[in-house]
Amino acid sequence: MAGNGEISEVKVSQEALDIAKKQATLGYRIKRNKACYMMLAPYFILFFLFTVIPVILSVCFSFTYYNMLEMPEFIGWKNYIKLFLEDDIFMKALKNTMILAVVTGPVSYFLCLLFAWIINEFKGWVRAFLTLIFYAPSICGNAYVVWTLILSGDRYGYLNGFLMDLGILDNAIIWMKTEKYVLPFLIVVQLWLSLGTGFLSFIAGLQTVDKSLYEAAALDGVKNRWQELWYVTLPAMKPQLMFGAVMQITQAFAISDVSIQLAGNPSVNYAGATVVTHLLDYGTVRFEMGYASAIATVLFLLMVGSNLLVQKLLRRVGE
């Protein structure tokens, strides 16, 4: 800016300077936006009460022994030491959660993307119908109890029935009470349930990609749909990719209802135990709130940590 020096020569009245100074102060800016804060207040009061303070409480209580009746007693790192060194079930639950998250997280993410991408090739009612088919499982409430019929341990269960009918099995297998089958089936059911908000976001995002980009890419030598996907579509819908990742990862770490419904809690030899079922066990059955808080804090760090990491990775898509 060459003209800067000259502009500063212009005389500014003291009054105008004072006003400018005043307007720059924090207090003034807060005051001027009073209406904004009034609008924010109802939401953020509730948000603090039911989300922010619980997180802080959870971290604080994780260093105490607290049973909801007596005053919490500070015990330092003992909860965490017990959690990682003595609690075998927690280690098993953590292992299960990691397996479930590492498998269902990325797989469901790519399935969301793949299906959304293919659905985008269709139009009109076919597209609406396909969207409904793939999205319906994730909103059907707890209608996934139908999987208890499919995986039922007697011969009336669909899976047993079909396999016995085909002569592959002689006797019914009690699927969800056999340790080695629990996790694989939980993964299948979870994948079935996982085409949720992220999936919708992808479908919507694909529609907004500018068509002229495809034409330009074709001129630049993009030869097939796969190249088009990698070089044009994905970079153009990066914001949706990041949103979808948050949805899928958070969901993948929080698997609990499906496990409780299908495998029971506690499940056979804790084959279906996850960090959340362990948390529920201590928080709502045994009322060891301090210990439950420690579990919750670990889970919180796991979810937020992996989300932030993946966000960082996704920024690089198409670069």
Next chain:
Amino acid sequence: MSRQKNYLKPYKKRRFFKPKEKKLNRSMAGNTLLFVIMAICGVAMIMPLVMVINNCLKPLDELYQFPPKIFVRNPTLENFSDLFTIMNDSWVPFSRYILNTIIITGGGMVGHVIIASLAAYPLAKHNFPGKGILFQMVVLSMMFHWTVTQTPQYMMISWLHINNSYWALILPACSFGMGLYLMKQFMEQLPDSLMESARLDGASEWCIFWKIVMPNVKPAWLTLAIFQFQQMWSNTGSTFLRDEALKPLQYSLQQISAGGMARAGAAAAVTFIIAAVPITFFLICQRNILETMTSSGMKD
């Protein structure tokens, strides 16, 4: 909207098996491959729901049949009439459960839509100290599941003495992060000039919010309402509500379906109802929801 329609035009002319007008970078082989993948996966996805629909129409002897059949032979509505009989016999009149559900889901939906859009408007369209950090907190809250804060939330609710009342379900539901996030992203697309002209005409911020912003973001608040409905609908409320007379429909339906073999028919009907309601709502509002999700991306 207009841009999307233009984009969709070339698809209109293309029929699947006779691609007269060749689209850029699309081969017949690729189309067929993707169509086959889609058909197989689609059938796999829908199969359990087909079972739900068929089960609720099966008479009891077909429910326990070996080998099990997916499709119903002699469809009846017996299961639903069984369900109504059980409902009429229930200890708390069944209409009470329905009323509870209407209050809880209705309160949660309306409260959330109003409160979240009120907060989203300044976050989207104004600059004020603390804006960045407040929104970052909301985004961060989407990165963990509500089960994490379940236990301390229970403590908060019992300290606020709203335990065992509708508020225990409605108030936390009003502050879900997703709703605010979607609303804010959608509002950011509104042109500033819209609000600027209203401001020149002397409208207050509240007036702008109600008269200008809200009518223009109708797809977003419909979406919020549907998402919220899905959340609230599957909530049995059993953690916070102790009085039988306060519990929602979902709770009593699950009680019925836990009734064992004798109630297997009624349970199948219950599963169908639980699944059908949110799916129907989605079907009706699909277009609005997808329009809202367009702006769901995380810009940074």
